[in-house]
Amino acid sequence: MIRFDNSYARMPEGFFARVNPTPVSAPRLLALNGPLADRLGLDRDLLASGPGVEMLAGNALPPGAEPIAQAYAGHQFGGFVPQLGDGRAVLLGEVVAPDGARFDLQLKGSGPTPFSRRGDGRAWMGPVLREYAVSEFMAAMDVPTTRALAAVATGDMVWREQGGLPGAVLTRVASSHIRVGTFQYFAVRDRQDALAALTDHVIARHYPDATGALDLLDRVVARQAETIAHWMSLGFIHGVMNTDNMAISGETIDYGPCAFMDAYHPATVFSSIDRTGRYAWANQPQIAVWNLAQFATCLIPLMGEEEAAVEAATASVHRFAPLYQAAWMRRFGAKLGIEGEPHRPLIEALLSLMAQQRGDFTRVFAGLSDGTARDEFTDRAAFDAWARDWQALSPDQAMMLQANPRRIPRNHRIEAAIESAVAGDMSTFNRLFEAVTHPRDLRDDWADLSHAPLEQEVVHHTFCGT
Numbered sequence: 336m337i338r339f340d341n342s343y344a345r346m347p348e349g350f351f352a353r354v355n356p357t358p359v360s361a362p363r364l365l366a367l368n369g370p371l372a373d374r375l376g377l378d379r380d381l382l383a384s385g386p387g388v389e390m391l392a393g394n395a396l397p398p399g400a401e402p403i404a405q406a407y408a409g410h411q412f413g414g415f416v417p418q419l420g421d422g423r424a425v426l427l428g429e430v431v432a433p434d435g436a437r438f439d440l441q442l443k444g445s446g447p448t449p450f451s452r453r454g455d456g457r458a459w460m461g462p463v464l465r466e467y468a469v470s471e472f473m474a475a476m477d478v479p480t481t482r483a484l485a486a487v488a489t490g491d492m493v494w495r496e497q498g499g500l501p502g503a504v505l506t507r508v509a510s511s512h513i514r515v516g517t518f519q520y521f522a523v524r525d526r527q528d529a530l531a532a533l534t535d536h537v538i539a540r541h542y543p544d545a546t547g548a549l550d551l552l553d554r555v556v557a558r559q560a561e562t563i564a565h566w567m568s569l570g571f572i573h574g575v576m577n578t579d580n581m582a583i584s585g586e587t588i589d590y591g592p593c594a595f596m597d598a599y600h601p602a603t604v605f606s607s608i609d610r611t612g613r614y615a616w617a618n619q620p621q622i623a624v625w626n627l628a629q630f631a632t633c634l635i636p637l638m639g640e641e642e643a644a645v646e647a648a649t650a651s652v653h654r655f656a657p658l659y660q661a662a663w664m665r666r667f668g669a670k671l672g673i674e675g676e677p678h679r680p681l682i683e684a685l686l687s688l689m690a691q692q693r694g695d696f697t698r699v700f701a702g703l704s705d706g707t708a709r710d711e712f713t714d715r716a717a718f719d720a721w722a723r724d725w726q727a728l729s730p731d732q733a734m735m736l737q738a739n740p741r742r743i744p745r746n747h748r749i750e751a752a753i754e755s756a757v758a759g760d761m762s763t764f765n766r767l768f769e770a771v772t773h774p775r776d777l778r779d780d781w782a783d784l785s786h787a788p789l790e791q792e793v794v795h796h797t798f799c800g801t
């Protein structure tokens with residue numbers, strides 16, 4: 336029995352469309368996240384059973400579910416689209432965990448909805464497994480993120496540029512799926528009543544201490560500054576930071592073309608559709624500010640007298656920069672086992688050496704703890720000179736081991752795991768998943784998963800899930 340309390344389905348007319356998932360022909364469980372099931376108070380054995388898998392595939396509805404597709408708008412690569420919405424996902428409902436915490440339970444790839452436009456409402460196994468592994472790695476590194484409860488193969492084919500591919504459904508868990516684009520949807524329609532209701536809902540759900548729209552904005556700005564700094568510290572590139580893919584909760588959402596850097600360079604971009612590098616690694620904080628400015632614009636009508644509201648909202652968005660800088664310093668300082676703003680130039684010096692010599696982002700930082708970092712550099716003397724200055728600060732090893740993953744879900748490893756999964760073998764994926772969800776553990780049997788890709792293994796492009 337799942338304890339549902341579907342507060343979003345009680346929102347006014349126009350917030351969503353009621354729509355059931357479309358049944359699939361032959362559901363088969365690919366992966367189930369036992370610890371997350373426990374966290375939600377769900378019975379993992381039941382979920383893995385025949386009726387459980389039927390539910391995770393969208394073939395059967397659990398009692399208490401009220402499936403809806405949420406309405407939202409969004410700026411995609413800077414261009415505004417007044418209606419996007421859940422085109423290939425349905426929110427089954429909100430689960431209340433044993434500790435009272437509330438989580439959205441969403442099926443992604445569950446068939447068409449009134450927001451599907453020309454899409455088929457489906458997902459193929461590749462992006463489903465990619466999101467499953469990457470979002471759970473992020474959770475293991477304590478990055479605010481949506482989670483993955485299950486992945487189910489549908490037994491149906493989906494048709495993409497590459498041809499026919501095996502379909503899959505991801506069960507995504509989030510503290511909510513409310514995005515900047517949700518606010519934009521009502522703002523562009525001049526629905527002040529709806530904006531006020533949405534603001535109240537978000538405050539009650541995510542920021543219960545917030546005193547109103549401006550205070551909400553302040554808090555979202557602060558949370559996003561933390562989240563983005565955390566991404567940066569892991570070499571994570573979201574890839575599609577459209578306003579519909581920025582969650583008001585501060586959780587990382589929408590793992591479409593995301594990827595982690597192997598060799599470090601700030602201009603790194605993977606997404607095949609990001610031709611101008613809008614969402615390159617180093618651009619992410621500026622893009623976050625741009626998105627938050629869109630959010631602020633939506634809230635201004637709720638902030639009283641217009642001129643004062645604009646001024647206050649602008650000041651709020653501008654606070655991102657110092658908050659982000661402080662969070663960046665804390666995160667990168669921890670990677671080096673040091674604390675304090677005066678050490679910023681030391682961090683920047685290492686990053687610039689890494690960029691010049693294409694040091695592997697993850698291996699350099701992890702290697703600082705075991706003396707192997709210098710192997711990542713061609714000019715060892717330059718690294719050694721840097722390391723002497725750093726060692727002089729007596730870096731805190733425990734801090735470093737906490738901040739630096741030994742292993743990340745590298746692109747070439749994910750692709751190999753997907754290839755095997757498509758061929759019917761989940762063992763490569765399962766091993767990768769275990770390794771990246773225990774990212775700090777020193778394990779000799781996982782040593783191969785820490786290697787950087789060989790030249791011929793390097794993945795240059797990633798694709799959206801569509």
Ligand code: AMP
Binds near residue numbers: 454800801
């Ligand atoms: P995304 O790039 O995943 O953030 O999706 C952008 C928009 O396209 C959202 O409104 C999605 O629901 C919609 N969308 C993406 N893929 C599909 C699909 N296969 N079928 C229907 N809608 C989709």
Ligand code: MG
Binds near residue numbers: 589
């Ligand atoms: Mg999206």
